[in-house]
Amino acid sequence: MKLELCTLSGGYGAKLVIDGVSLTIRDRSIVTLLGPNGCGKSTLLKMIGRILKPRSGEVLLDGKSVNRIDTAQLARRLALLPQQQHSSPDLTVEELVMLGRFPHRRGPWTASPRDREAVDKALNMTRLQGLRHRLTRTLSGGERQRTWIAMTLAQEPELLLLDEPTTFLDICCQFEIVELVRSLNRQFGITVIMVLHDLNLAASCSDELIMLKDRAIRYAGPPREVMTPEILREVFSIESRITWSPEGVPYCMALGSTRPAESSC
Amino acid sequence: MSFRDRLRTRTGRWCVIGILGGVLLAAILSSLGVGALRLSPTEVAETLWRRDGGIPYRILADIRLPRILLGALVGGALAVSGVILQGVMRNPLASPGIIGVSSGGGLAGILMMLAFPQFSFLLVPAAFVGALTTAFLVYLLAWKQGASPVRLILAGVAVAAMLGAFSSAVLLFHAEKAGGILDFSIGSLSTGSWPKIRQVQYYMLAGFVVAPVLSNRLNILTLGDEIAAGLGLRVEQTRFCLIAVAALLAAAAVSVAGLLGFVGLIAPHIMRLIIGSDHRFLIPAAALFGAALVVGCDTIGRMVMEPSELPVGLIMALLGPPFFLWLLRRHGYEA
Known part of the structure; x- marks a missing residue:
């Protein structure tokens, strides 16, 4: 790709x-x-x-x-998950994830073994097997987000x-x-x-x-190349200090805003 | 697994649909027996089976059956239209009235009745054309790089208010002829006949065939425009087709039975409470339930004040809400 x-x-x-x-x-x-x-x-x-x-x-x-x-x-x-508006359709986790098969499916009625396999795999990857029959509106925020991601994974992108x-x-x-x-x-x-x-x-x-x-x-x-105090100041208008984790991942400590008071967001 | 969860499985949903089919049949049979000539359901079946051409047969076949079948068709059409519009608009308050079908059909019907009272056979086509034209107008007014649900609803409400004002104004100046028009605006089946059925049967048939075909796309569309587009659905195209089907069904119903819009609001919700919002099942279930509801209410309307009758729209508006509210309080329902 x-x-x-x-x-x-x-x-x-x-x-x-x-x-x-x-x-x-x-x-x-x-x-x-x-x-x-x-x-x-x-x-x-x-x-x-x-x-x-x-x-x-x-x-x-x-x-x-x-x-x-x-x-x-x-x-x-290509699968995409837009910014969520906290919507939770009146569907179970499994039903919602099955909708992710929409682009692959021929008819609306029969889910092929291939479809079921893809849904199972998506539920496994997102650790939702135990919740598959729960209504989405009864889930916690994190579970709900994993359900939406599972739906995009069922697309097999x-x-x-x-x-x-x-x-x-x-x-x-x-x-x-x-x-x-x-x-x-x-x-x-x-x-x-x-x-x-x-x-x-x-x-x-x-x-x-x-x-x-x-x-x-x-x-x-x-x-490690773009997380520098200079770049963060220019892009985000913040004063910051960078520390490094043992694995070499930069960690940014934000210290304050450098934006003039009158031009706030 | 609780009873409610069981109802929402595939088998449970098919069972509910089967039971609703039985309920509709029972409602039709018992409704056929009600009137000046009282017959038990077995007598009704016998009479219709023998086709002897006697007076009881004529009463059943020429007067009661068309009225009842028309009621069933109208109820089913409005319920399906309501299901589709609630899904497309993602709004639980949506009903056939929201796209201006009722107000447009109403105004056209009233104008027809006043201007050409001698051509009563033109009432149905006029109301049908008025309803469809208004729905199309609402859609056009809501269009701005796509027809968003919110704009559709607002345009629909605005157009309905305006056309309603026209209707009221026309009625004010012709108060003496308001009687028949009142029947129309409450919703009545008292003039149901075979010719009336023939005038709308093909539109309704087309709607009933196409709606289930689009049902899974409606499921996708209710997830939101962006998610639906991401899943490969042609959002605007699908939305237009769905609204067109809803408008066709509602226009056909309004043109033969008047403004009976309430069934389009509550029948979908009652079925949602029972089997959930998967439109593949919801559409047939709501159609059967809406049909049974209209037939049942019409039967009651014919019984309570014999030999006179109350219009079906009145009975429905009196009995529907308490039942609906009872369900609403019993179930934790979030639309």
């Missing part, structure tokens, strides 16, 4: 949120998009996932524009796009999600592009961090 963004621009209505972004995503890597609120992370992710049409430029999957690939066909290779998968979760659940992403990547070779807000969480699991600001990519590279 090869994913390239070529001078991609796009936004909503008259407003341009992403302007001329070019990027190549390495196969089987975990890439995290970082940046202050409103920098266009989610917009970029939506354009990669073909649910927002770019104004100009292209997203090429193996050399073919994602907007020109048949959308159902694309859904068998090569490329997984996650928009803020850890937001609103407690710290343990955040780690669970990140470890899940890591194991999906290591065991099954799924390429993951996600948006995170927590710098340290991102640094601990990503092969590459993409720092966005003002509609464009400012810095891109492995965590």
